[in-house]
Amino acid sequence: MFKNEELEINLGPQHPSTHGVLRVKLRLDGETIVKCTPIVGYLHRGVEKICENKTFFQGQVWTDRMDYVAAVSNNLGWAESVEKLFGIHVPRRAHYVRTMMTELNRISSHLLWLGTHALDIGAMTVFLYAFREREQILDCFESFCGARLTTTAFRIGGLREDIPPGFIKQVQAFQDRFLDCIDEYETLLTENRIWKRRTIGIAPINADECIAFGVTGPVLRAAGVKYDVRKAFPYAAYAEMNFEIPTRTEADTYARYLVRLEEFRQSHHIIQQCIDGLPEGNVMAKIPKVLKSEVNEIYHPIEAPKGELGYYLVGEKGGQNPYRFHVRGPSFVNLQALPQMTEGRLLADVIAAIGTLDVVLGEVDR
Amino acid sequence: MSILKKLLPLDIASGMKLTGKYFGRNFLQANRSKKHIHITVEYPETPISIAPRFRGRLQMLRDEQGEIKCVCCLACEKICPTQVITISKGKKEGRKTPFPTRYDFEMERCIFCEFCVESCGFDSIILNHQFELAAYNREDFSIGMEGQFQDMFRVSPVGQHSISSTKNPDSPDYT
Numbered sequence: 001m002f003k004n005e006e007l008e009i010n011l012g013p014q015h016p017s018t019h020g021v022l023r024v025k026l027r028l029d030g031e032t033i034v035k036c037t038p039i040v041g042y043l044h045r046g047v048e049k050i051c052e053n054k055t056f057f058q059g060q061v062w063t064d065r066m067d068y069v070a071a072v073s074n075n076l077g078w079a080e081s082v083e084k085l086f087g088i089h090v091p092r093r094a095h096y097v098r099t100m101m102t103e104l105n106r107i108s109s110h111l112l113w114l115g116t117h118a119l120d121i122g123a124m125t126v127f128l129y130a131f132r133e134r135e136q137i138l139d140c141f142e143s144f145c146g147a148r149l150t151t152t153a154f155r156i157g158g159l160r161e162d163i164p165p166g167f168i169k170q171v172q173a174f175q176d177r178f179l180d181c182i183d184e185y186e187t188l189l190t191e192n193r194i195w196k197r198r199t200i201g202i203a204p205i206n207a208d209e210c211i212a213f214g215v216t217g218p219v220l221r222a223a224g225v226k227y228d229v230r231k232a233f234p235y236a237a238y239a240e241m242n243f244e245i246p247t248r249t250e251a252d253t254y255a256r257y258l259v260r261l262e263e264f265r266q267s268h269h270i271i272q273q274c275i276d277g278l279p280e281g282n283v284m285a286k287i288p289k290v291l292k293s294e295v296n297e298i299y300h301p302i303e304a305p306k307g308e309l310g311y312y313l314v315g316e317k318g319g320q321n322p323y324r325f326h327v328r329g330p331s332f333v334n335l336q337a338l339p340q341m342t343e344g345r346l347l348a349d350v351i352a353a354i355g356t357l358d359v360v361l362g363e364v365d366r
Numbered sequence: 367m368s369i370l371k372k373l374l375p376l377d378i379a380s381g382m383k384l385t386g387k388y389f390g391r392n393f394l395q396a397n398r399s400k401k402h403i404h405i406t407v408e409y410p411e412t413p414i415s416i417a418p419r420f421r422g423r424l425q426m427l428r429d430e431q432g433e434i435k436c437v438c439c440l441a442c443e444k445i446c447p448t449q450v451i452t453i454s455k456g457k458k459e460g461r462k463t464p465f466p467t468r469y470d471f472e473m474e475r476c477i478f479c480e481f482c483v484e485s486c487g488f489d490s491i492i493l494n495h496q497f498e499l500a501a502y503n504r505e506d507f508s509i510g511m512e513g514q515f516q517d518m519f520r521v522s523p524v525g526q527h528s529i530s531s532t533k534n535p536d537s538p539d540y541t
Binding site for chain 1: 420
């Protein structure tokens with residue numbers, strides 16, 4: 001009467017644990033996954049093609065909308081890659097403010113990850129605690145550039161305006177209480193036996209497989225590879241900053257959790273150095289009103305909260321817009337490792353695996 | 367010792383202690399302590415504070431004589447990434463500079479990036495602090511210089527009836 005046959009089910013695209021419109025086609029044998037196929041493209045907007053038809057100034061607003069929880073990082077990547085294409089030198093103060101904002105954004109992105117990942121696995125409380133601090137960071141963004149999510153924070157050549165009065169005080173108020181907040185998350189999760197059961201040994205991927213898939217960011221660092229674009233190819237003011245790259249060797253979900261928690265502390269440390277060493281001076285380089293490129297091509301990687309975010313720009317002679325624009329999105333590349341992490345394991349681990357990869361579907365689909 | 371550790375859920379108890387601490391503090395002190403401990407506000411009864419640089423709806427400005435400041439240089443129209451601004455150039459009696467006969471702003475496609483305000487050399491437009499931008503008809507999003515709901519100088523239909531936009535002293539629509 002009962003036959004042993006494989007069952008094919010869809011996880012998503014409307015599943016709350018897939019963090020957006022990710023559809024995962026799963027072939028199940030009982031509760032074990034035989035085959036896992038992530039299907040992307042439900043949120044495709046053609047950002048690369050749109051940006052090829054916009055000027056270099058206008059293209060920035062589309063980078064906000066790729067990885068919408070880390071919009072400032074995306075803005076930084078766009079601004080720096082266009083500056084690299086045109087050879088524009090940005091004032092030192094602008095570099096410091098950019099570094100500070102990007103690190104705040106890294107904290108806010110990791111906080112959203114921590115809250116939703118814990119919520120998916122079953123720890124409801126952390127979500128509320130994480131969003132409490134995220135709110136404070138978003139308030140900082142609002143006073144800096146006027147928007148909370150789609151920031152359009154920087155401009156090509158520096159910043160639009162200098163930081164508003166009272167901004168340093170606002171960031172310092174966040175800095176003063178954030179270390180205690182990390183301890184609170186640790187109290188709630190790190191030693192918790194339910195959290196440990198759900199994360200230790202779940203969704204492993206070792207260093208060789210990570211490199212083969214091109215996986216970057218905290219997932220790679222949790223596998224023991226000490227690779228961080230901030231150290232490997234320093235941009236903005238990171239060359240002057242003093243920080244560590246946290247690594248673990250376990251390469252499971254729990255190790256990635258610990259790596260990201262340590263990144264909170266390192267980001268906190270970098271922001272403090274930016275506040276203390278903020279140089280005086282202007283924040284905008286002199287740039288022409290119309291940017292006309294030469295025949296040139298650049299690739300500029302930055303360390304987004306999810307991993308290596310690279311922008312590839314090709315300029316044509318006299319062109320006001322990029323001839324070719326390509327994004328190497330960390331979420332998209334990291335998602336390709338999902339079958340490797342889940343095949344042969346249990347259905348419930350897929351949720352943990354999607355959570356620990358920290359994908360944002362706006363960037364996967366673009 | 368390790369068996370005792372396994373039997374007693376001390377790890378969960380420490381988490382419960384933390385949440386209990388916050389629960390007790392909020393239960394006993396909320397609305398009583400002089401220090402502000404709320405994270406949330408009772409919007410719309412309580413107006414929320416908006417940062418001075420907040421990017422709300424596009425608004426045209428008039429000078430002291432009540433004249434429209436815009437001189438139709440079309441800089442905002444050119445820079446706009448989503449092409450939501452359309453300007454028709456015209457002339458007016460007794461005015462030296464060009465006068466916009468039409469200044470159409472399609473709010474449904476606006477992404478509030480403030481590039482238009484940045485490009486304006488005459489400070490004739492701002493993004494105000496209005497954020498309650500919902501409307502009942504699609505036409506209400508096509509904002510121009512005249513018409514009942516299509517007036518760039520007035521607040522949007524929902525904003526007009528909102529408690530918070532009229533109560534907030536930071537807002538330019540404060541009455």
